[in-house]
Amino acid sequence: MNKDLVVERRSEGAAVVLTPQSDIDMARAPAMRTAVAAVIRDRPPTLVLDLSKVIYVDSSGIATLVEALQISLKNNVRLVLVGINPRVQSAFEITKLVGMFNISDSVAKAAG
Amino acid sequence: MTPEPDISIRIFSEPQLLAGVRALVEVVGTGMGFAEKNRCLMSLAIDEALSNIIRHGYDSRRDGLIWIHIWRVNEPRGLRFVIEDLARTVDPAKIKGRHLDDIRPGGLGVHIIKETMNEAEWEIRKDGGMRLTMSKRLSDEERQSLEPNARGTTNP
Numbered sequence: 001m002n003k004d005l006v007v008e009r010r011s012e013g014a015a016v017v018l019t020p021q022s023d024i025d026m027a028r029a030p031a032m033r034t035a036v037a038a039v040i041r042d043r044p045p046t047l048v049l050d051l052s053k054v055i056y057v058d059s060s061g062i063a064t065l066v067e068a069l070q071i072s073l074k075n076n077v078r079l080v081l082v083g084i085n086p087r088v089q090s091a092f093e094i095t096k097l098v099g100m101f102n103i104s105d106s107v108a109k110a111a112g
Numbered sequence: 113m114t115p116e117p118d119i120s121i122r123i124f125s126e127p128q129l130l131a132g133v134r135a136l137v138e139v140v141g142t143g144m145g146f147a148e149k150n151r152c153l154m155s156l157a158i159d160e161a162l163s164n165i166i167r168h169g170y171d172s173r174r175d176g177l178i179w180i181h182i183w184r185v186n187e188p189r190g191l192r193f194v195i196e197d198l199a200r201t202v203d204p205a206k207i208k209g210r211h212l213d214d215i216r217p218g219g220l221g222v223h224i225i226k227e228t229m230n231e232a233e234w235e236i237r238k239d240g241g242m243r244l245t246m247s248k249r250l251s252d253e254e255r256q257s258l259e260p261n262a263r264g265t266t267n268p
Contacts, residue, residue: 062220095223
């Protein structure tokens with residue numbers, strides 16, 4: 001049975017790194033949305049979403065990431081995604097969103 | 113006459129139950145010979161169909177009923193899914209995915225279903241609610257990689 005999504009928050013230099021600890025689906029997307037909004041309110045130069053522990057993302061999760069992108073742009077926060085596994089990549093591909101996001105292969109690079 | 117489904121389950125319209133359905137689709141998809149990417153997309157499509165029923169059909173109520181029936185199909189090899197509910201009905205002609213050039217959250221579910229499945233057809237049930245029938249066939253590559261003595265399936 002699912003539990004609420006736990007989203008770890010830490011700093012990496014001036015960047016803030018959010019690491020959701022499990023899948024982002026319909027049941028868990030609200031917690032992710034709340035975590036992103038809290039970071040954006042602080043307006044760090046960079047927000048890194050480390051998705052390395054996310055095995056599955058549904059359209060609610062994708063919508064949450066699109067929202068994160070939109071509010072990041074509006075608040076001059078650079079949003080970078082890291083740790084996308086092939087399954088999450090498939091969801092991005094089928095929704096043709098791959099090119100929309102800034103994607104990096106490590107948290108250190110993303111935060112730099 | 114359509115044979116009985118290989119699997120039939122009934123769930124409440126509770127988002128936390130969807131992970132279990134996804135797992136079921138993964139297992140059945142593996143048994144049929146679907147590759148990981150297609151299993152993932154198929155689970156996503158079923159998940160989207162259920163999410164849409166919960167969100168739009170039952171207005172996020174958690175006590176609605178949803179039935180999921182699965183057939184293993186032999187020729188052409190693949191899976192057939194029927195999802196039924198007693199939720200608010202909608203004209204099937206109005207069920208459309210949004211244009212993906214319009215970058216905004218939401219409205220992706222129908223697009224995902226249509227892109228992933230070989231067939232997806234919505235209809236209004238005589239007894240109320242909606243029925244969504246979907247099928248997914250193995251790709252040529254997946255068929256070729258099957259063992260020659262792969263076990264038999266039903267053929268609705």
